Amino acid sequence: MARLFRWLLRLTTALLILSLLGFVLVRHLALRSLPEYDKTRAVAGITADIEIIRDNNAVPHIMALSDRDAFFGLGYVHAQDRLWQMMLMRRTAQGRLSEIFGQRTVRTDTLLRRLDLYPLAVSSVQHQDPRTLDALEAYSAGVNARIQEINTDALGRGAPEFFLFDSAMAPWQPADSIAIVKLMALQLTGHLREEVLRFRTALTLDDERRLSDILPDIPGDGVAALPDVASLLPGVDLDTIPRYAASEAEDSFLPPSPRRGLSGASNAWAAAPGRSASRGSLLANDPHLGLTAPAIWYLARMELQSGGVIGGSIPGIPAIMVGRSEKLGWGLTSSYLDDQDLFFEEVNPDDPEQYRTPTGWKRFQTRKSIIDIDDAQPITITLRFTENGPVLPGSQFDIDKITPPGHVVSLGWTALSGEDTSMSAAVGLMMASDVPEAIETSRNFVAPSQNLTLVDADTVAMKLVGHMPKRDPNHQSLGRMPAPGWVAQNRWQGVLPYSSNPAFIAPEGGIVGNTNNKVIDRPFPNHVSFDWGDSQRVQRWRTLMQGRKVHTRDSFIEGQLDTVSTAARTLLPLIGRDLWYTGESAPEGTPERRRQQALALLADWNGEMNEHMPEPLLYSAWLRFLQQRLIRDDLGPLAEEYTHIEPLFIERVFRNVDGAAGWCDIIRSARIESCSDISRLALDDALVWIDETYGTQLESLRWGDAHVAIHKHTVLGDTPILRSIVNIRQNTSGGDFTLLRGRTAGTGPEPFSNVHSAAYRGVYDFADPDSSVFITSTGQSGHPLSRHYDDLGQLWRRGEYIPMSLDIDLARAAATGITRLVKP
Incomplete structure (x- = not known):
């Protein structure tokens, strides 16, 4: 027995030693990939020495004697800090994720191959202007210089993730950067999903008039009515299309595009000198994207021949996408331009290689594509293209739930261009000297469409940039639902002239802004969009902007950090009007007593979604259960697609607009339920859920415990043990409808977690440019062991800026390191 014990002790000791040695080795290799900021390095491909000064937040200030060398420096620092992120985005755009992730990403690769984004990016390279081509080539050379340095000096493969997912690092190419722009366009548009959902909802509802309730139009004149669904597909038995079919499960690992409600959003506003206390123009911008670790944004400063530029860049793209120069400030918000249309394509029953066109049958354009899969046999797919666009797989976006037998669905989308000059627009914008020049160079934007907010010393402006599809005024569905692709009037007729893109230049009031709200009211087909991203935040923004005669940098910051929900202030009096102060106090421990306690708290609440308060959680849970009770019996499993509260729907129901109160009656019950009945039941549902999830002491609830910002590592975020290292979690204020927007998940065990927010905030004051500030949601480094991985995150959570x-000289005085790239 003693001998056995000794051997077990020796074995245990050996295992502990081996584990320790393994840990030390892994840590050593991981630390080798941490970039060194203080060094001198000889690199080929530059015309003169480059100095990169890292300030105390690791923001690189790239000082170069030529634009080409400045772009080289930007490529180098992007690769220093975010090489894994860049390579992952490139693989996504190429449809090559499965080479390292196996079967988990085949669906994503299949979609990206069918969209053909990377070949279109390759074709677009030759259409860039000369200075952009030079920038793309120099940027690629800078990235490749860093890759060569990693390989030559054995610098831990450049990022820890490369040890876990072995893959070769092919040299960076100009097309890679353009492909990432196209990938961002996929992340920022949601019209495809809206068309599918609108069609499915129209099929499901017995009364199609109720479609305008659950998918309401933003108030305003000029909204056209939708056609009857049956008129879109004459001769097709609509019963052959699933009405109540549940949606396919979303890809949980590297999904190709965001779920509905989580595509692009943003805020931006600007004040002319006449509305500024300092007599200098002001600009605030906070683009909203899915929260990740690291953030998509990377702060940088470049010294160009036209002057210095500083702001937020996206690793992989050689441009400061949002920020300022010495003379110009620019910000971006999602325009919600309807840039996508779905088309039903009838397949020839006698020849499946043909589809119907206005002039008869025509053969699909086809091409084979091989998807290599880690630890599995490669698969070959056939890509099919019509005159309207690529044919989408039925397994994506619930396309199979709307496709009649004998048909497929194709996609028209402005980003599907092989002559995409958006990169030239982004590079030109950095070098523009004033608002008119910025608007002119922005005519090159193709996709994604954005509202571009601009300021110079004298002027403020907002211009919608990006191609606007030209549609026939007689389009059968007005582009709101899939329509027959063989009907000529449904097909695109090119793009509208740039001059028709909405513009607001030097307005009389001196202030422009956008919260993804409806910006213009024009009849179809010059309407811009029927679906907008906001109907609530803009109301609060208007109040804040008009509440002051003049503004300051600090008042603009207050606007970015404002947490008052106009939706809550509007909806609570409606849904609780028959519940407040009714009846005697109920006995302790009864559901009635719990309801009275919750209502007493909400009665004194001002709608502020503060993380330390219980009322936001009570309100949010109540509205969530209320909407589900209203729509569940009408929509069946399709109700699961409505993951976020639609305030206009709730308001229509409780104001009984056009008979919308009919949603309150439960179809399958004998009695007729009132809206007050449903509201009371929903509040009880919410309180039971809160008790089970957060405890029974209502006064002790904290919104921040539910509204946790989850900055998840794109690949390792769900991996046991590692997720505690690579993910960043923070309690936050704000909500779906506050200017400090923190879009909630809407589903899962943490439905109120903050998953989509302002990962970048910037406020620029042209009266005192050096008092301008910015912040990102994590840090500069993509390396989990770097102190700059999350150092900006706590400032971001507290509403602070750098x-x-x-x-x-200011950057040099506080430098944490200076990198000198010198000619060999």
């Missing part, structure tokens, strides 16, 4: 200065 300086945005072009004064190189």
